[in-house]
Amino acid sequence: MITIKDIARVAGVSHTTVSRALNGNPLIKKETRDRIEKIAAEMNYIPNYSAKSLVMKKSYTIGLFFSSIDQGTSASFLVDAIKGIHSVLDENYSLTVHGIDGIQHFDAILPQRFDGILVMSQSDADNAFIYHVKKMGIPLVVLNRHLEDPGIMNVVANDREGVKEAIDYAVSQGHSQCAIIEGKAGFKSSTERKQGFMDSLIVHRLPLIPEYFAAGDYGVESGYEAMCSLLALPEPPSIVFCANDDMAIGAMNACYAKGIHIPGQLSLIGFDDILFARYTNPALTTIHKPVADISKLGTTKLIDLMKDPDTAPEQLFVKTALMVRQSVAAV
Amino acid sequence: MITIKDIARVAGVSHTTVSRALNGNPLIKKETRDRIEKIAAEMNYIPNYSAKSLVMKKSYTIGLFFSSIDQGTSASFLVDAIKGIHSVLDENYSLTVHGIDGIQHFDAILPQRFDGILVMSQSDADNAFIYHVKKMGIPLVVLNRHLEDPGIMNVVANDREGVKEAIDYAVSQGHSQCAIIEGKAGFKSSTERKQGFMDSLIVHRLPLIPEYFAAGDYGVESGYEAMCSLLALPEPPSIVFCANDDMAIGAMNACYAKGIHIPGQLSLIGFDDILFARYTNPALTTIHKPVADISKLGTTKLIDLMKDPDTAPEQLFVKTALMVRQSVAAV
DNA sequence: ACAAACATTTTTCACGTGTGCATTTTTATT
């Protein structure tokens, strides 16, 4: 392996000069710099990142942490996040992927190992981790879950507003018997979406019927079961909002099984806009959650934070969008 | 930050002794070792991985490379791979995720940066990268795509055999007019699956009808279009095998659109067994591709290779499994 | 012409760790 010392020998200068020349330090004369750069290129010099890391106390690594990799994280979520991040991240940073639930010792989460950390957070349980990162002074952006803490950079979708708009739309289509299949208990997103649902009903002076609030856990199966219980009610709803698309697909299956026609007999709205929402039968009307955009914006902010740790933390909201398809009928 | 020198000072020994004690070097007396370990624990010592990397020429990093992150890689694929790897990877290794198409300079792919590399390969185009890695002497396992090269550790599913079994099953249900929607041109998996399809037809003395070979590209839309063209034939097939589930879902949508009932009028078989295959209407009969198992086995082999670079390369096959659901009717 | 200011480069040191070899301490053997 070629080192700056090798280049120095060839160029007839000290290794420090080489270092400066290659790092754009203005103390070096232009001709010297050009000559050294040329030699470095010819010799196929590639910097040793371990040595750089040691001396610079930088790792050239960004950590992406999900609440869990195994459980509760949908595939599209993970992929869209990675895509969004890669689209703005400099090539000589590498991105490592972790599940917070898989970490044995927070001790291993150190500034020397991560130049910055993105937490794609889904639950309050992540807070212990988040505050550890903050305490260690590692530049940090929390994505996807709204934090109350104004000291932490935070990028989220306005789930609540998005759901409200969707239910407003449903009401405008003539629906008044609106039910919800809620997300996983303890997840911030669950309460946010439920709030948006209620916001709309309240604005439209529609009653909040306790039987129309069915529990779910974001899993496909839970959507199936929740829908079964809603259909079993003496007076079933005319429309059901599912707190994510996976549950909407489960709910749709329950309708197939019971012979309920969508949207003829029952309308359905999802949340997330996963790839397959477009391809259910009928195509699912859902709220598009811009995971890639969130990740992109979050990464941009993280980079700012890494450049200048004193960048003021912000609470940023990315807009959701209602995707009107075929699962909601006018009554 | 605490260093071994700090510990050495407290323990009244040299930093060398500390280093040895903490690394299980047998040259150290048991009592000394115990004392040093205790002090290290009390002082909350955490080794500096940059320094370790520099001197050991190790990076404690495993790279996971997909052909592309943006295009052609389905979400479940990426997630299952990450899950499988995490399940066997030691905690003090970190996993970085990359798209081969996003790499500007192969020069950055060095032994000093990666202790080992897993390539989740989908196309021949990855070969340039694969051989670069091999040339650099980085322990390497290629997953998912069968390589001819016996010098490279390779873990793949037996797609061909899996498809053959599925078509055998279709034939046993009385089907004789079998069509295929092929995968993306240039992808090894496309030809493998097509081969399996033909293997079965040939064994059963069924004709290979050119019109029944429709082109696809693994995308949902291509499945839709291919199915439309098959349905437009004067004599449409009785069963269609789709080279992946995404296309099967697209094909299913084409049938909805044309009012063709599945499996009443047409049967359908997919490949991959993605999460949603279970929840289409009807539930999709498909071939389960054990991505997580492939990743797991591949990682195990990579670890072997990292421990002993002379480990003999193998070509390992992981079994697929036919998941019989409701999209194939008996005729 | 000589000092002062400036530009450029080199010298020396540090970062935290592991290792070959020398040195000291302990144990075993005679």
Place this chain on the structure above:
DNA sequence: AATAAAAATGCACACGTGAAAAATGTTTGT
């Protein structure tokens, strides 16, 4: 008790890089 052998520990250096301080060469000002 003397000696050899073995066990335990320390010294000095290396890894590749960057930065402060020092040194050298060059220009400017009077």
